[in-house]
Amino acid sequence: MLGLLSYTMHMRTFHFGQAGFEGFLAKEAGACLEKGPGWVLSSARHVDLCFAHLSFMDPVELRGSAVNALAGALADYFFETSKDLRYDAVWPLCFESAASQGLSARRQSVEAAFREKTGRMARVMRLAEPGRPGLGPAQGLFVYLADFGRAFACRDAWGGGQRRMSDDPQAPSRSYLKVEEAYAVLRESPQAGETVVDLGAAPGGWSYSAAKRGAEVLAVDNGPLKGAAKDNPLIRHAQEDAFKFQPAGRADWLFCDIIAPPERSLELLLRWVENGWCRKFVVNLKFGRTDPFPLLRRVEAELAPRCTVLRPRHLYHDREELTVPGIARIA
Ligand SMILES: C[S@@+](CC[C@H](N)C(=O)[O-])C[C@H]1O[C@@H](n2cnc3c(N)ncnc32)[C@H](O)[C@@H]1O
Known part of the structure; x- marks a missing residue:
């Protein structure tokens, strides 16, 4: 020995x-x-x-x-x-x-x-x-x-909380695994009766994940919802531009998984948090082949002071992207 x-x-x-x-x-x-x-x-x-x-x-x-x-x-x-x-x-x-x-x-x-x-x-x-x-x-x-x-x-x-998630054969996309993993990082998930606005929702993996927990989802995307997200009684589909969309009241959750420059998605998240439009959020930033560190520095400098919990992570199920789950500091 x-x-x-x-x-x-x-x-x-x-x-x-x-x-x-x-x-x-x-x-x-x-x-x-x-x-x-x-x-x-x-x-x-x-x-x-x-x-x-x-x-x-x-x-x-x-x-x-x-x-x-x-x-x-x-x-x-x-x-x-x-x-x-x-x-x-x-x-x-x-x-x-x-x-x-x-x-x-x-x-x-x-x-x-x-x-x-x-x-x-x-x-x-x-x-x-x-x-x-x-x-x-x-x-x-x-x-x-x-x-x-x-x-x-x-x-x-x-x-860090990252882990391989088990798939759900009913989920309309592999993206479903990312939001499920983000809940584990945040240690929170949508509950029955909570409201979720899902920006860039199609084909509906994230919306389906929230709806299967009993949350009410507004899925914003010009593209079609598919599989178990389509005609789901808890999911309403709005064919609108996510960057122009404004909620009628505060949502319990903001989801955002838009294919867009990551700075744009981060600015959208900042606008939602600054306006008090959501309490909790899961936002995916697709950095692609660019350097993610300027983005991470902005998350730290501009978003962190407005949040009680913020855990940007390169998830097990992420590729050239990172996911930012957090809880906004509501005045
Ligand atoms: C990666 S997919 C989202 C996958 C989804 N999270 C899921 O679990 O199935 C990105 C989506 O963003 C949508 N999108 C891109 N630009 C958008 C915009 N300006 N407004 C709304 N949706 C947009 C695309 O139509 C596409 O369906």
Whole structure:
């Protein structure tokens, strides 16, 4: 078994997000020591980042060229760091891997071997809940395979709230997954009887998501609603220009997923918040091939002071876009 000294803390933070976006993640995390597909090792301590799905606080780096060796090193780390911990409730056990080919199968083998090796802590392992923790700080065991023989691990992590959502075969678009994920980040979702204005609603994935929770939706889009959003008794369709649309009264929710320059969508959101036209919002900003940081700086400078909660995120289901869920400060 390895001694505690083997786990000397280097005050580093390891972040992972979506593969292909590690350049943005490195810029946001700052003080980048190393990066790979979807991950960044930094000597800075920032968390609550837009591009990070999970941040490992003071990770250790473990190596082992064979599955058994890597799983053994992980088990040793787990035993050693469990000595001062009490396990009297469910705790997160999270295994993730970089997007390189074959690494996901390797991760599954390492996790299975780790579970075998930790059999002597059966009571503790029965309390382990597999998967990512939710938003905010979490204690558990967090493992990321950066390569076939190299893993980062830690006991304290910070979750951005992003996660893969399960599809609903009735949802008229894949976009549905984004708004569902945004609720998890915001820790709020539309409730029965609430009102939602959905700008750029067609074919209706976001509207359907709100209506299936019992909210009343006004879906604004010149395009047609489809599938379970079309003729839905809780969804009214207005064929109008979303940028000119003004609500009759305050809506509980503003949704906006318009294909438009992201600055335009952000300005639209600012207008809604400044006018008190919505309390909560989920707005998608499609930055495409442009630099998202000027946009993020405007979100921070102009929107944040007007909100009680604001969590811009590059979601698991986002591509070249980011999603801004928040709650407006209502006077
Ligand atoms: C990505 S889709 C929205 C998908 C939708 N969130 C869903 O879940 O099905 C973008 C939509 O924005 C609409 N759109 C673009 N410009 C608009 C405008 N000025 N006013 C209203 N809708 C607009 C398009 O017609 C398109 O249906």
